[in-house]
Amino acid sequence: MIGQDTNIYKNVLELIGNTPLLLASNLDTGPCRLYLKIESANPGGSIKDRIALFMIEEAEKKGQIAPGDTLIEATAGNTGVGLALVALQKGYRLQIIMPDKMSIEKKYCLEAMGAEVILTRSDVGKGHPQYYQDLAQTIASENGAFYVNQFANRANVKAHYATTGPEIWQQTGGAIDALVCGVGTGGTLSGAGSYLKECNPELEIILADPEGSLLAPLVETGTPPEVIGSWFVEGIGEDFVPEICDLRLVDRAYSITDRESFHTALDLLRLEGIMAGPSSGTLLAAALRYCRSSKSCKNVVSFVCDTGNRYLSKLYNRQWRQNHLGE
Ligand SMILES: Cc1ncc(COP(=O)(O)O)c(C=O)c1O
Known part of the structure; x- marks a missing residue:
């Protein structure tokens, strides 16, 4: 019987990670070797599957939720897809609050997976009642739903400390000099980053941040910029420092324009055959700058954070690029 083969997975959730x-x-990576961890190979198509599983299982262990309950989350989309995957398998209802700048494919994907999607304003900041995180909190307390809250949930960091970090260390045989990552919640940075720095205190962590975000200027100057901008890249960049985000881990930060992010993602497809989302273009652009400026051969690791299939109407649509990037 095929099912007895140890190579056969018995549940889609077993496909998360590794x-x-x-x-x-x-x-062109200059004198360096650049490795990309292909997180788009997760079953939900992004790095966020890892945290979705950890956050739900941690809440179950603490007795905060049980199958049949309603989960609610504020997300740029990918955490929502990860949660929908877990919710389908475990029998939870799911409400997603998503800013309206996110690609329509994410909404379709979430709805196809059984989630209820509420779009809210992208042009308001933390503290405004229509800001996606504030709105999720309000709806959760009004309806008695469980607010997963990836921005403050320690299980987010734990997922990357327990899986992403150790996988990278093992796959590189410990030969890693730098990690390039973005920050949405800071889970990847704080979890994988702290694990890898514990393994090798000399390891450098490089932040890739969209131009307009508060994070890179804060790291570089020690003070937040007076004006926060807006950017098209989805899932990374912030107008505040999330509770779980440990920016002290960051050694250097690069601000990357939308134009460079989008074009680098197109290069990634053309040259390496990987169809990724725009945030992976941001990470790759920062990684390439770091690699090309290096005087010696370093082993650098970064991420392909999500699948490009989710951005066919934007990044991979020439008309959209002409209208929004002025090509
Ligand atoms: C689409 C997307 N979401 C989120 C993140 C960052 O995740 P985190 O929430 O762990 O900071 C990335 C990564 O760089 C990303 O590309």
Whole structure:
């Protein structure tokens, strides 16, 4: 019987994590070797599957939720898809609060997976009642739903400390000099970053941040910028420092324009055959700057955070690029 084969997975959730590491062979990485951890290979198509599973199982262990309950989350979309995947398998209802700048594919995907999607304003900041995180909190307390809250949930960090970090260390045989990551919640940075720095205190952590976000200027100057901008890249960049985000881990930060992010993502597809989302373009652009400015050969790891299939109407649509990036 096929099912007795140990290579056969018995549940889609077992497919989360253990993603491949790809050496970038055709991009110009200067004297360095750049490896990309292909998080788009997770079953929900993004790095966020890892935290969705951890956050739900942690809440179950604490007795905060049980199948049949309603979960609510504020998300740029990918955490929602990860939660929908877990919710379907475990029998939870799911409400998603998503800013309206996010690609329509994410809404379709979430609805196809049984989630209820509430779109809210993208042009308001933390503290405004229509801001997606404030709105999620309000709806959760009014309806008695469980607010997963990836921005303050320690299980988010734990997921990356327990899985992403150790996988990278093992896959590189410990030969890693730098990690390049973005910050949405800071879970990847705080979890994988702290694990890898504990393994090798010399390891450098490089923040890739969209231009307009508060984070890179804060790291570089020690003070938040007076004006927070807006950006098209989805899932990374912030107008505040999330509770779980440990920026002290960051050694250097790069601000990357939308234009550079989008074009670098297109290069990634053309040269390496990986169709990723725009945030992966931001990470890759920062990684390439770091690699090309290096005087010696370093092993650098970054992420392909989500699948490009979720951005066919934007990044991979010439008309959209013409209208929004002025091409
Ligand atoms: C689409 C997307 N979401 C989120 C993140 C960052 O995740 P975190 O919430 O762990 O900071 C990334 C990564 O760089 C990303 O590309």
